[in-house]
Amino acid sequence: MHNTSLIDPLYFYSGIAVIRISGPSSKSIYDGLCPNKASLKPRYATIRTLYHPESNGSEILDAEALVLFFPRPKTVTGDDVLELHIHGGSATVKAVLAAIPKCAAEGPIRYAEPGEFTKRAFLNDRLDLAQVEALSETLEAETEQQRRAAVRGSSGSLGRTYEDWRQRLLQARAEMEALIDFSEDQHFDESPTSLVGNVTKQVKEILRSIHIHEGASERSELLRNGIKIALVGPPNVGKSSFMNQIVGREASIVSGESGTTRDIIEANLDIRGYLCTFADTAGFRSADSKDYTGPQGSEAKIGAVEEEGIRRARVKATQSDVIIVLASVESDTLGRPHIRFDLETLKLAAECKERLVVINKRDAISEDELRALVQQFTEEVIAKVEGLKGVQPLLISCKEAQDLGSDQIDPGGIRRVTDQLVSSFKDMTSLPATLQDLHGVTERQRQLLVKCRGHLESYLESVGATDLAAQEGASDEIHSYDTDITMAAEHLRYAANYLGRITGRGEVGDVEEILGVIFEKFCVGK
Numbered sequence: 413m414h415n416t417s418l419i420d421p422l423y424f425y426s427g428i429a430v431i432r433i434s435g436p437s438s439k440s441i442y443d444g445l446c447p448n449k450a451s452l453k454p455r456y457a458t459i460r461t462l463y464h465p466e467s468n469g470s471e472i473l474d475a476e477a478l479v480l481f482f483p484r485p486k487t488v489t490g491d492d493v494l495e496l497h498i499h500g501g502s503a504t505v506k507a508v509l510a511a512i513p514k515c516a517a518e519g520p521i522r523y524a525e526p527g528e529f530t531k532r533a534f535l536n537d538r539l540d541l542a543q544v545e546a547l548s549e550t551l552e553a554e555t556e557q558q559r560r561a562a563v564r565g566s567s568g569s570l571g572r573t574y575e576d577w578r579q580r581l582l583q584a585r586a587e588m589e590a591l592i593d594f595s596e597d598q599h600f601d602e603s604p605t606s607l608v609g610n611v612t613k614q615v616k617e618i619l620r621s622i623h624i625h626e627g628a629s630e631r632s633e634l635l636r637n638g639i640k641i642a643l644v645g646p647p648n649v650g651k652s653s654f655m656n657q658i659v660g661r662e663a664s665i666v667s668g669e670s671g672t673t674r675d676i677i678e679a680n681l682d683i684r685g686y687l688c689t690f691a692d693t694a695g696f697r698s699a700d701s702k703d704y705t706g707p708q709g710s711e712a713k714i715g716a717v718e719e720e721g722i723r724r725a726r727v728k729a730t731q732s733d734v735i736i737v738l739a740s741v742e743s744d745t746l747g748r749p750h751i752r753f754d755l756e757t758l759k760l761a762a763e764c765k766e767r768l769v770v771i772n773k774r775d776a777i778s779e780d781e782l783r784a785l786v787q788q789f790t791e792e793v794i795a796k797v798e799g800l801k802g803v804q805p806l807l808i809s810c811k812e813a814q815d816l817g818s819d820q821i822d823p824g825g826i827r828r829v830t831d832q833l834v835s836s837f838k839d840m841t842s843l844p845a846t847l848q849d850l851h852g853v854t855e856r857q858r859q860l861l862v863k864c865r866g867h868l869e870s871y872l873e874s875v876g877a878t879d880l881a882a883q884e885g886a887s888d889e890i891h892s893y894d895t896d897i898t899m900a901a902e903h904l905r906y907a908a909n910y911l912g913r914i915t916g917r918g919e920v921g922d923v924e925e926i927l928g929v930i931f932e933k934f935c936v937g938k
Contacts, residue, residue, distance in 0.1 A: 417441070418524040418532070419512055423633050426500035431508060434487070434529060437517035438494035442481065444515025445473070445496075445508075446913045452481040462498065462508060473507050474498045483602060489529055490536025511846075534916060540571035541916035545854050549636065556685030557841070561635045565852020571915045577618050578911040582714060584611040588897060608875050608897070615904075622865045623911040628850030631841045632732065635851065638680065638687035642729045644761075645738035647695025650772035653810035655679065655692045657826050675721060676728055685829055686837045691728050694721030695752040726760070734836060735764040736829075739805070741773040741782065744748040749777045751789045755797075760797030766836045767779035769794060770829060774807040782807065806832060860910045867907040874900035 417435025433441055442452060444465035452458055460479045461649050464471040476499035487493045490657040498508055512520045530547060533539045539547070546565030553559040569667060591604055620865070643651045659679045708874050729735055737760075739753035751771060761767035771789075774782055786805055813824025822828060843850055853861075874896040 416854050417517060417519060418528060419509065419521065419522045425502060429498050429500040429505045430497040431498065431505070431512075432529070433494040433496070433512070434489045434524075434532060435521075436492060436519055437515070437521055437670050438481065440517050441512055441515045442494055442522075444480065445511065446479070452479060454481055454483050456480070457497075462496070462511075464507075464511050465577045473511055478514045485536065489532040490537065490538045490693040491532060517532070530729060536665060537814065540568065540575070542571040542574065542852070542854075542857065542914060543568050544916075545856065546852055549854070554730045555635075555637045555682045555687045558687060560685075561851040563852075564849050565617040565854070567849065569849045570857075572854050573621075574911045574914045575917055577621070578908045578915070578917065581904050581908040581911070582613055582616065584614055588901040591897060608900075611904075612872065612875060615871055619833045619865060619868050622861050622868070624847070624867070625850055625853055626858055626861055628843055628847060628853065629853035629861070631843060632681050632851045632853055633855055633858075634837075634841050635686070636822050636854075638689045639734060639840065640689050640691070640732045641734040641736060641833075642691045642693060642725075642732035642739060642758040643736050644693055644696060644725060644729050644754075645675075645740075646752055646757075647697060649695070649738045649740035649752055651738045652677075652692055652696070654736075654770070654772060654808065654826075655690055656810050657810055657824065658690060658830070670845045676724055684834050686834065686841075688833075688837075691732065693725030693728055694718065696722055696725065696757050726756075729757070730763070732764065733759040733840065734766040734833070735767070735910070736770055737761045739769065739771045741771060741776045741785070743776065749781055749785055751785060751793075753789075753793065755793075758794065758797045758800060762797050767800075767803070768829065768832060768836075768842060769800075769803055769805040771807050772810055774814055774825065775809040864907045864910040867903040867910070871900045872921045874903060 416435060417437035419431065419433055439451075445462045446460045447463060447465075449460060449470050458479050459476055461475050462473040462477050463469050464473055477499075480495045480497075482488075482495075484490060484492045484494040496508065498504055515521075528546055530539065534541065534544055543566055546562050550559065550566065553562050587607055591607055622689035641657055645651055655677070659681050675694070677693075679690050681688050681690060735757075737753075737757045739751050741749060742752045743749050758769070761769065771786065777785070786807065790805060794803055794805070806825065808825040808829060810824060810826075812820075813826045815823055841851075876896070
């Protein structure tokens with residue numbers, strides 16, 4: 413229990429303002445603002461008139477305020493909590509806030525620092541650090557999938573899992589240290605080799621679980637930080653027009669002039685609950701840039717600026733989670749249709765797990781011509797790029813998509829592309845039903861799990877885990893392990909400490925150094 417009472421000072425113009433007070437002075441503040449009134453029934457809303465504590469009941473601060481009292485320890489902070497739901501005018505809020513410190517109190521009264529209410533909840537064991545992080549991410553969530561991932565971590569199941577692992581490792585460490593200290597004791601209950609074998613079995617079980625959690629965290633990070641999508645292809649195939657259609661605004665400059673996009677243009681977008689970052693890149697030009705059915709290398713000289721733009725585009729593509737390759741239907745000087753594409757961009761897409769091939773300007777030729785041309789392109793180009801076999805191009809028309817008067821359900825075919833993207837997003841981020849809570853694993857937690865895993869793997873090396881079965885019953889050989897077992901016990905200690913950093917239940921020094929980093933992200937009032 414803390415001696416200082418906290419007031420949430422953050423307020424905005426609204427119909428109702430809520431002032432939350434946490435600490436030992438909560439009851440005294442109620443008595444000062446509501447003189448000669450009966451004590452509040454815990455967890456029941458009561459209408460009260462609030463008076464200035466120094467006016468002997470003559471100066472009303474707010475009429476018909478809603479007041480609630482929550483006694484410790486079963487409160488959001490673990491301390492007594494008083495909530496004042498008052499009228500939201502700024503003058504009323506300021507008057508009540510100014511009056512609260514003038515009430516008789518059991519200790520100091522001050523405004524709360526950002527995140528201090530949640531910090532008290534943690535210090536009073538109402539929340540573990542994993543739940544605190546989940547709360548922070550809930551407050552920061554901008555998309556539906558971010559919200560869902562954050563909520564998964566708020567149940568406390570992750571914290572309980574990590575604490576269970578930590579306790580098992582601490583117990584295992586104690587057994588290993590007992591082996592070091594008492595291995596020659598005739599009354600030792602278990603043979604040294606058997607004890608090491610049992611500990612090793614537990615370590616391997618935890619390691620398998622850590623691998624699962626690490627993999628899940630990579631998927632959940634896509635939901636939190638956004639899925640990176642690169643648009644690549646030769647110049648003038650409609651990358652910028654396509655991006656503008658996807659994001660719903662003119663994010664990129666559209667021009668018939670080749671090489672308009674030199675630098676990378678990025679735009680964030682919420683696609684059906686998934687946060688995405690689209691990157692429009694410079695058009696690729698090289699000897700591999702061809703007009704299909706009329707293979708002709710790019711003849712115009714590539715300048716230094718454009719070359720740098722292409723280099724950046726190449727890097728951006730390799731760093732992306734999804735690559736969309738744009739090609740287009742064109743006609744040569746004799747009116748013969750062909751598909752303009754760049755082979756390098758197709759090869760880049762083949763190296764990416766999630767990729768789409770999109771052909772723009774489907775409206776340039778008849779449906780029969782288009783069907784034949786796309787089939788030929790698919791069989792003779794896409795299928796021959798290693799890793800792209802089976803990929804079917806999606807056909808769009810940015811020109812048709814711009815026709816606001818169209819009566820088509822999906823003008824331009826843009827929705828079909830977004831449908832395919834959403835399907836890919838689900839594949840990239842989904843987890844089995846039994847592992848849904850692992851969406852709550854954060855990047856900080858993943859990094860600590862990696863360090864924990866490293867020490868557990870070092871433990872296995874220290875005890876020669878793969879040879880234990882052959883040494884079963886050879887108690888006279890345990891002395892050859894003395895040094896390694898000492899190191900093994902240390903690795904268990906380090907592994908347990910890293911798990912403690914996740915939940916906040918580790919050594920005091922370890923936890924204190926990360927509290928500030930976590931709580932500084934909170935707003936005042938949380």
